[in-house]
Amino acid sequence: MSLPSLDVERIRKDFPVLSRELPGGRPLIYLDSGNSSQKPTQVIEAMRDHLAMHYSNVGRAHHALGAESTEAYEGARDKVAAFVGAPSRDEIVFTKNASEALNLVAYAFGNPMGGDPRFQMGPGDEIVVSEMEHHSNIVPWQFLAQRTGATLRWFGVTDEGRLDLSGLHELVNERTKIVSIAHQSNVLGTVNPVAGVLARAREVGALLMLDASQSVPHHPVDVAALGADFVAFTGHKMVGPSGIGVLWGRGELLSAMPPFLGGGEMIEAVWMDRSTFAPIPHKFEAGTPPIVEAVGLAAAVDYLSAIGMDAVEAHERELTAHALGALGEIPGLRLIGPGDLADRGGTVAFTLEGIHPHDVGQILDDVFGIAVRVGHHCARPLHLRFGIPATTRASFYLYNTTDEIDALVKGLHHVQKVFG
Known part of the structure; x- marks a missing residue:
């Protein structure tokens, strides 16, 4: 073949x-697309057309423009979900970039608003990353360790630039709450062996997150087949605009997580002394979202899918x-x-x-x-x-x-x- x-x-x-x-x-x-890709006319024109002819805020305006803008924004969610094989569109959360998506998940751990034991974090618990990570997949976990008293640990890297799995069973152990690694390194080009790390995480009851910023633009990626719990990626590296990223998470985990940001559109009801929150994904999308950027990302998905x-x-x-x-x-x-x-x-x-x-x-x-x-x-x-x-x-x-x-x-x- x-x-x-x-x-x-x-x-x-x-x-x-x-x-x-x-x-x-x-x-x-x-030769710098790992930093940020260039944009095709199809993406540029889709964003221009929406700004010129269809723009309004989403989810709140009961008029024609509001309906058109909401349809375009939520349609982008559908397209992204299909592109990465998400079992449900509601598992796609729009963020401003992959960094925010990673921070969103890190914020859920040790948060007193969350009661799910999988997200409880404190002294004696451990977080595992790797030595090859982008700072976006190191610093949020450092913050989490400092905030909760947990311990941050990491995989080493071999001389060839591969993830050193020789100490996998000692590193990922019963104290591990989450493992967060790059799917593909932004420096080495290495595509990491997700299956082996995932199998060990499952053995000890840990969650697995993947930074897929360098893989989703370049390879067929099916989040369901990968088997991870969370996957983060960004629009500007996949011929889409900057200002929009994506967090995919298992629906039941996202539902169990506390909100990351508070504000309009992420609430169900508000009183002066308390609030209840909207279902996923809107629970994590406070305020006016990146509407035109979502339109551009949808056009980027269409472009890559056609190729x-x-x-x-x-x-x-x-x-x-x-x-x-x-x-x-x-x-x-x-x-x-x-x-x-x-x-x-x-x-x-x-x-x-x-x-x-x-x-x-x-x-x-x-x-x-x-x-x-x-x-x-x-x-x-x-x-x-x-x-x-x-x-x-x-x-x-x-x-x-x-x-x-x-x-x-x-x-x-x-x-x-x-x-x-």
Whole structure:
């Protein structure tokens, strides 16, 4: 059976920014989609049309515009639910980004408003993350540990950039209340072995959360098949707008959790001394939501669905294979992460011997118009583990080509000559 293929040249025409020239006549080569993806015309126009012709607040205006806006907003929930295989649309909570989704779940633990024993947290209880996490999946759990007296523990990372599972049974134990790890690393590209971690979490009665910000845009993801309890991802990395993220959670868990934010639309009834709350998902969506952003996210889901996530994944796999081979021939280049295609996505991070990543990124941009990310990519503990302050990261998406990777390699050789 042949893998699906993409008509990349046709796809590129959907993204206006890819045809622009940078100052000096340099064509743009965008290799920073792990940071934030570019947006197709279909998403831009859907948002523009809603703002121009249909905009009103949702769930509260009893007129035509209010009905149209509510229908568009709740329709976006339906589309996102179908895209990730959610058993129920009510399990899709819109947030402003993945960070807020992760914080929402962390806030539920040890909250005196919640009485469910699964969310009780205190001294002697443990939280498990990993050394490869984005700060968004570390800091909320640090806050939780500080707030409740629980202990934060973590998986290490192997020299190859894989999750170190050698101590799985000791690390995830009867004291563990939740394990929260990346589905795919934003630096290493590693796709983590969810099944094994989930099996151990189930053995000890712990919950499992996945930060899927780097996986949902690039692979077919079915939350029911994954088996996790919570999954967080964000719109701006999947050809959608910024300002909207998604928390998927098992319905019975979301129903048991206390609200994260208080305000309009998340209530059932309010008295001066108490309130009751709306059912999920609205219990977690206080105030005016990101209406136009939800419309844009729905258009992004439509766009990716029409192309097919199997095809997106296969294309990125080809790009990654090409990149790993080409970068491996550059003397003095150290790859940070897996050197083969097994359980990895289209993100490659590296260092060049004797050259700071900030200098690499600046020359690539100034001379070649190549946009890459430099720094610690909001994953400083991972860089400390590898004994480096920063890396250069190239991340690929459905609109990238092998020619652009070849341009990156040419640019890196030029950087070495400059500093040679």
